[in-house]
Amino acid sequence: MSLNIRPVLAAMLRNRTGAVLVAMQVAIALAVLVNAAYIIVQRLEKVHRPTGIDEQNIMVIESAGFTGRFHQTSSVREDLAYLRGLPGVIAATATNSIPLSNGGNNDSLVTRPDARRTGYINDMEIDEQGLDALGAKLVAGRNFRHEEIQPALTKDDISSFVPQIIVSRALADYLFPNQSPLGKQVYDAINHSATIIGVVDPIMGNFPGSDHPERIFFLPRMPDEFIVVRYLVRTLPGQRNALMRVVESQLAASNPERVINYVRPLSYFKNLSYLGDSSMEIYLLTVTGLVIAVTCLGIFALATFNVSTRTRQIGTRRAVGARRRDIVSYFLVENGLITSAGVLGGCALALAAGYWLSLRYALPRLNLYYLLGGVLVLWGIGQLAAWQPARRAAAVPPSVATRTV
């Protein structure tokens, strides 16, 4: 098979417009494809970061007392006894905030009382079943004991601290790089101290949207009295939804001094937190698919048009000895040349767009492997789209050359 480019090029240059239009389409397609793919992969990575939480089997219950007769501590005790007694429940804890919901508390935490305070760290109140209720894995130290759980903060005591905390591995590495954090002292915003007794890994806190969602520490304390109480309940696989219905009707009736605001799966909160990312993914995937489809269409249309206007020439070539596969290769080479020209322009366009996105929207700079992948994909679909017209051209019988006039 001879890949004779000269005559292909000569024919193309005599009728440039169609080729230029298709090359432009390829260029735009490459720029869109590469940058969209890069953004999609980043979002996928973000959404699928390990959370260390048994997301699919946890329900969240929010209870709000509203009368003067409501006694939070006894209400929490009763609710937890009920929840923990349900068949199918692995563990239940009372807490002040909801994991992965982009809402919760932050506190300052430093390793020396006089250290400069540079940022805030997510914290969460749980009890001795808290880690189990999350499904989180303790990798060093020990869990909270029942007798270590501190009474709730009240309206007249809103800034106490706790004697012990459990930290995430990421927070331990941040506070005490290259050291074991166990037994170390840390200080809160007003220099109350606590001892680190355990390390959890992996774990994501309340703020998946923050810069360091994996930096979190757990406080052994009942949830603050002046804030609504949340319960995290982890069930055996497959039993969450059935248990949610049972729990909702039971708790709503159990205490007239409070309301149950909702009983929802934890996945609901996670989905909401990532709604922007997941809709961006879907949108980009759809548009990328359409871009490829429309580009294919353009290539296919040009090849078909070229074949139909050159029927007589093809017949003539066949009559003077060209084989079918020579005809096929002619059109594939022609298409390859056009696509290559487009890809060349597309590389420049893709890099420019990537640079602009990184500058304007602080996205990371385009990874060149994506560009290489995009080039291969466009060459591939270019040849595929031209394949059927090329076959049709090859089917033109040599006698066509003599028939018309």
Added chain:
Amino acid sequence: MLAYYLRLALKSFRRNPGITALMVLAIALGIAVCVMTLTVYHAMSGNPIWWKSDRLYAVTMDNWDPNHPLNPKSDLPPPEMTYKDSQFLLTSNIPVRKVVMYSTEGVVSGVSSEPPTQLATRVTTADFFAMFEVRFLYGNGWSASADNPPQPHIVLSRRENDRLFAGVNSVGRTLRWNDHEFRVVGVLDDWFPRPRYYDLNGGHFQEPDDAYIPYGWGPELELQNRAESDCWRPEKLENFRDFLASDCVWQQMWVELPDAASRARFQAFMDAYWAEQRSAGRFLRPKNNRLSTVAQWLHDNEVVANDNRVLVGLAFAFLALCLINTVGLLLARFLNGAAVSGIRRALGASRGQIFAQLLIEVALVALLGALLGLILAALGLAAVHHMYAAAHLGRRGGYQELAHFDASGILWAVGLALTATLAAGFYPAWRIGRLSPAVYLKSQ
């Protein structure tokens, strides 16, 4: 003449149904993607009180940690104020209206057989309703004197009034809010500014609150802020009074200043207060006392997400692709039919007439493409709305509020399709019109 050209165009469609369909589809896809993206972008970048945008000012002061700003990525002061600063600024009578407020939660009970329900409740000074031009269905807000000492007045949203009182005029009726007796003084009409510019906490497109009570109830009942409170100073907070006196920011403040002179006077008032406090050891950061118009406020708080700007760019790239595709297809189509044009030229049609006839054909394709594009965009937006609504378990608020097709979207689509496609058809039509008829007559 027009009717004749239209007939010719239809004939040509029938001759090449496949290529016509492809062109219509390519335009429709480009239009659909653009209209969808622009609709969401348009809704997002809306200013729901544009007519008053430069009279309303969000008030912020930078009382933050001298060592580092609240947000290292911007030079903006914290978006909320401390209680004590807001109380001082509230004493000024320079603004024609002034609002200090925050959002809390309260359980409403004591209305017939309705089960107790927790409502998002705004604790606000009396000017809220007049300042943000909230319309009332029944009754009114409360007077400024009801703020302090606080009177047991409550204003309900229309939806809450529908739920609690079956939509009847409930002014004068009583209910229990967190187990305290309140009297309904007003019921709001439907009101859902998007974005919720006056309080961007917890999402830019959240629903307005369902209940409103006088500001003085905040300290009186020690009502907690349900949105963001930020503290930086290591100070011991024993109780709610300590919190009120602290450097924590959680109060939202807006003022209405009718002209540049009053704006300048209020700015001077703030600056004087700032200087006095600074000499007493507060406000250790560089002076940053801001009065932000609604437009500026929406911009500073990045209500239009970067993602959506990227998507608008992407949509236009896709439209460009579709149009180039259409140019290619049109050119092929017209070249195929060049012989017919050649005969018409030979029979006396002028270049202009050939050009006009071909453009009519293009316009017809554009119209069909716009129509199909509109249908696709409506379907796409419905799908997006459905997806968001499902994620919110059907409750209002959030991004699904943006995925609505409106009249401006339809105008956009038709305008975009016609201009874009006509621009695309211009070159092919011009090229065919320029061909010398002899060439094509000869080749027959």
